[in-house]
Amino acid sequence: MTDLASALSAANAAVFATLGLDARHAEVRRSDRPDLAEFQCNGALAAAKAAGKKPLELAGEIAAAWDNTGLAAKPTIAGPGFLNFTVSANALTLRAQAIAEDARAGASLVARKRRVIVDYGGPNVAKGMHVGHLRASIIGESIKRVFRFRGDEVWGDAHFGDWGFQMGLMITAIEDELGGLADAPKLDARLQGLSLDYLEAAYPAAAAKAREDVAFRDRARKATAALQAGAEPHRTIWKAMHDVSMAAQKRDFASLGVDFDLWLGESDADPLIPEMVRDLESKGLLEEDQGARIVRVAGPGERKKKKLDDGTVIEVESPDPLLVISSEGSAMYGTTDLATIVQRVRDQQPDLILYVVDQRQADHFEQVYRAAAKAGYIAREALEHTGFGTMNGSDGKPFKTRAGGVLKLGDLIGQAEEKARARLREAEIGADFTTEEFEDVAHKVAIAAIKFADLSNFRGTSYVFDLDRFMSFEGKTGPYLLYQAVRIKSVMRTA
RNA sequence: GCGCCCAUAGCUCAACUGGAUAGAGCACCCGCCUUCUAAGCGGGCGGUUGCAGGUUCGAGUCCUGCUGGGCGCGCCA
Numbered sequence: 001m002t003d004l005a006s007a008l009s010a011a012n013a014a015v016f017a018t019l020g021l022d023a024r025h026a027e028v029r030r031s032d033r034p035d036l037a038e039f040q041c042n043g044a045l046a047a048a049k050a051a052g053k054k055p056l057e058l059a060g061e062i063a064a065a066w067d068n069t070g071l072a073a074k075p076t077i078a079g080p081g082f083l084n085f086t087v088s089a090n091a092l093t094l095r096a097q098a099i100a101e102d103a104r105a106g107a108s109l110v111a112r113k114r115r116v117i118v119d120y121g122g123p124n125v126a127k128g129m130h131v132g133h134l135r136a137s138i139i140g141e142s143i144k145r146v147f148r149f150r151g152d153e154v155w156g157d158a159h160f161g162d163w164g165f166q167m168g169l170m171i172t173a174i175e176d177e178l179g180g181l182a183d184a185p186k187l188d189a190r191l192q193g194l195s196l197d198y199l200e201a202a203y204p205a206a207a208a209k210a211r212e213d214v215a216f217r218d219r220a221r222k223a224t225a226a227l228q229a230g231a232e233p234h235r236t237i238w239k240a241m242h243d244v245s246m247a248a249q250k251r252d253f254a255s256l257g258v259d260f261d262l263w264l265g266e267s268d269a270d271p272l273i274p275e276m277v278r279d280l281e282s283k284g285l286l287e288e289d290q291g292a293r294i295v296r297v298a299g300p301g302e303r304k305k306k307k308l309d310d311g312t313v314i315e316v317e318s319p320d321p322l323l324v325i326s327s328e329g330s331a332m333y334g335t336t337d338l339a340t341i342v343q344r345v346r347d348q349q350p351d352l353i354l355y356v357v358d359q360r361q362a363d364h365f366e367q368v369y370r371a372a373a374k375a376g377y378i379a380r381e382a383l384e385h386t387g388f389g390t391m392n393g394s395d396g397k398p399f400k401t402r403a404g405g406v407l408k409l410g411d412l413i414g415q416a417e418e419k420a421r422a423r424l425r426e427a428e429i430g431a432d433f434t435t436e437e438f439e440d441v442a443h444k445v446a447i448a449a450i451k452f453a454d455l456s457n458f459r460g461t462s463y464v465f466d467l468d469r470f471m472s473f474e475g476k477t478g479p480y481l482l483y484q485a486v487r488i489k490s491v492m493r494t495a
Numbered sequence: 496g497c498g499c500c501c502a503u504a505g506c507u508c509a510a511c512u513g514g515a516u517a518g519a520g521c522a523c524c525c526g527c528c529u530u531c532u533a534a535g536c537g538g539g540c541g542g543u544u545g546c547a548g549g550u551u552c553g554a555g556u557c558c559u560g561c562u563g564g565g566c567g568c569g570c571c572a
Contacts, residue, residue, distance in 0.1 A: 036515085
């Protein structure tokens with residue numbers, strides 16, 4: 001099945017060919033001026049330029065060469081040489097019937113099926129889902145669904161942040177809280193009572209302490225390296241934190257309507273790191289630098305100026321090298337990202353990996369992608385960072401609560417649901433519903449408002465989160481869209 | 496300092512990759528509920544596309560230079 005624009009383009013291309021014109025210029029598309037015609041082709045202008053002819057004259061020749069195919073009448077000419085097409089009633093009817101009978105509503109499939117991994121969501125085990133994860137989750141889920149609908153084989157991967165310095169921080173925080181990790185029963189009791197709420201409260205405190213207290217930071221770095229080396233009880237503590245967090249975050253994702261095929265994380269790539277490091281070594285890519293081990297990814301002549309803390313400006317390679325092993329011997333996030341590519345190539349053989357992550361990490365991904373290509377793990381073109389802007393508060397800064405903390409995802413959804421309930425009551429809708437039905441509708445309206453608002457904004461820029469505007473039942477909003485769908489169903493029912 | 500991104504109606508955003516008269520929603524003004532969900536519908540008002548040049552038959556779109564804003568620049572992720 002082909003859509004009308006494609007059918008017109010094909011017919012127009014044939015006409016162009018008979019006149020010896022480049023068929024690339026024959027594309028027919030929906031008209032900018034629906035008052036004049038349904039479809040248009042601007043190619044006569046470009047073709048005239050290439051042929052050294054007058055646009056209007058050439059457009060006339062093209063129009064004259066058209067047969068009445070049953071698809072559309074001969075195009076009319078307007079302006080400097082636009083071709084305007086009006087589709088026949090019969091062609092319209094056939095197309096409408098075809099769409100109605102097609103399970104895919106006329107959407108075409110990709111010419112060649114690809115294997116695609118969409119890496120999105122990316123929750124941090126120690127942080128819990130907050131508004132910052134909203135865009136990654138919503139955009140990533142949508143991209144995954146679109147690719148899948150288009151016929152590609154797609155895996156969504158949550159890629160949990162469960163292997164970095166934050167894990168060492170938490171282990172050290174627990175060590176200090178318990179006065180050491182030697183007392184097994186005491187530790188066991190602590191881990192039994194572990195909750196995501198605890199992690200969320202303890203993590204910022206530990207992170208702040210690490211910034212102030214150098215000794216604490218060094219112990220946390222050592223704990224990170226120890227965990228990654230498989231030490232106990234580090235491993236046990238990590239497992240407890242991981243499991244508690246995973247369970248809670250699965251609930252959050254579920255309430256957003258977000259689901260993954262792979263619930264993997266940074267830690268799952270860890271077993272591949274030693275061999276990957278040996279491989280990088282054997283390829284001569286690993287270099288010692290200031291006690292750390294790095295892979296240089298800048299090409300010849302790629303330099304940038306860089307301002308140091310003391311104000312002096314030096315020239316260095318650009319992009320920065322990828323830090324593979326810290327001076328403490330631990331893996332960094334670039335390390336796990338690289339190892340994850342190795343893992344994905346091994347397990348899914350992807351043609352394309354999309355990273356739906358905050359735009360601010362663009363430089364980081366460029367480093368990782370270059371390193372992966374340099375090591376021969378995957379083609380650079382198979383890796384793409386689908387960056388997006390932040391969700392800001394009314395002050396234009398990344399969203400915070402009034403108290404200055406991050407707003408938890410669950411609380412945000414709760415606020416939207418409360419607003420939805422109020423609007424439903426105002427409109428006296430659902431008064432005859434059971435409590436369960438009413439709550440279900442309120443939840444759906446709330447999620448629709450949030451998702452639609454996010455997706456209707458340009459991905460690359462930040463936007464201001466304004467719940468009142470998003471929850472409005474008037475205008476370009478999720479609730480309005482839901483209302484239209486419900487209304488159409490009502491019409492169909494009573495038709 | 497260097498790099499990336501952004502700037503369009505009072506506000507939030509489009510503009511199909513260089514085409515015709517730059518479009519929607521909100522807000523504001525006017526008009527529509529005895530029949531499908533008024534959570535709605537129709538109409539009106541609103542523009543030197545940040546500034547200055549350039550390329551082109553044609554520029555919001557491409558190039559150059561400015562101005563203003565966001566973000567990033569090794570041992571956090």
